[in-house]
Amino acid sequence: MRSPGGDRPLLVGPESGPTSPFPLRVGGPVIKGFGRGSKELQIPTANIPIEGLSVGGCENVESGVYYGYASLALPSAPEPIVFPMVMSIGWNPFYKNKVRSVEVHIIHEFKEDFYGVEMRLVILGYIRPEYDYVSKEALIEDIKFDIKVGLKSLERGAYKAFKDDPYLKTVKQGEGRN
Numbered sequence: 001m002r003s004p005g006g007d008r009p010l011l012v013g014p015e016s017g018p019t020s021p022f023p024l025r026v027g028g029p030v031i032k033g034f035g036r037g038s039k040e041l042q043i044p045t046a047n048i049p050i051e052g053l054s055v056g057g058c059e060n061v062e063s064g065v066y067y068g069y070a071s072l073a074l075p076s077a078p079e080p081i082v083f084p085m086v087m088s089i090g091w092n093p094f095y096k097n098k099v100r101s102v103e104v105h106i107i108h109e110f111k112e113d114f115y116g117v118e119m120r121l122v123i124l125g126y127i128r129p130e131y132d133y134v135s136k137e138a139l140i141e142d143i144k145f146d147i148k149v150g151l152k153s154l155e156r157g158a159y160k161a162f163k164d165d166p167y168l169k170t171v172k173q174g175e176g177r178n
């Protein structure tokens with residue numbers, strides 16, 4: 001059971017750029033999750049179907065917390081917009097989920113929800129395993145630190161370059177929407 005605090009590095013992954021299995025490219029339409037992210041944690045997570053992992057050829061990817069870029073084909077924009085993100089793949093041990101989920105916190109403030117919109121991910125590095133926590137506050141503190149790790153790690157040239165990855169940009173407008 002993890003407690004709040006504890007030092008961990010702000011930079012994750014080699015300076016020279018992502019190494020195998022990264023970069024991983026997965027995507028799917030944003031679906032309803034457990035309804036907890038925004039309400040309980042004040043950290044919304046856009047969920048995509050777990051099947052997205054097999055399409056991307058990474059169904060065996062280790063559970064844990066990752067960072068990278070996400071793009072959204074928002075109806076209001078002419079082309080997909082790319083944002084930094086941190087995400088969890090796994091069972092949310094703190095909540096003892098019965099299903100494995102893929103949840104992405106986009107590091108940007110949105111005015112509106114974007115359920116149904118096609119989201120594409122380029123995953124560039126592994127931050128940490130998923131933990132169980134002594135409290136909700138301890139989980140929130142760790143996720144806030146993950147956000148710092150993600151942003152800082154993406155600032156490096158060999159990671160920043162993936163912001164322009166064609167996979168993030170090639171979503172046809174309307175794709176993935178209901």
Ligand code: ADP
Nearest residue numbers: 032033034035037038044045046106113114115
């Ligand atoms: P759910 O349990 O349905 O996933 P959440 O409480 O986790 O609900 O909220 C996620 C939803 O909030 C996303 O599907 C998206 O429409 C919206 N949202 C708003 N801002 C963000 C953000 N910065 N990152 C991810 N999702 C966001």
Ligand code: RBF
Nearest residue numbers: 036037045086087088092093094105130131146
């Ligand atoms: N849930 C856990 O139970 N343990 C974790 O270590 C954990 N780490 C997370 C890290 C990030 C960056 C994100 C976005 C989510 C994480 N979650 C974790 C999932 C969190 O519990 C989930 O997003 C909410 O319960 C809403 O579904």
Ligand code: MG
Nearest residue numbers: 033037045046
């Ligand atoms: Mg969610």
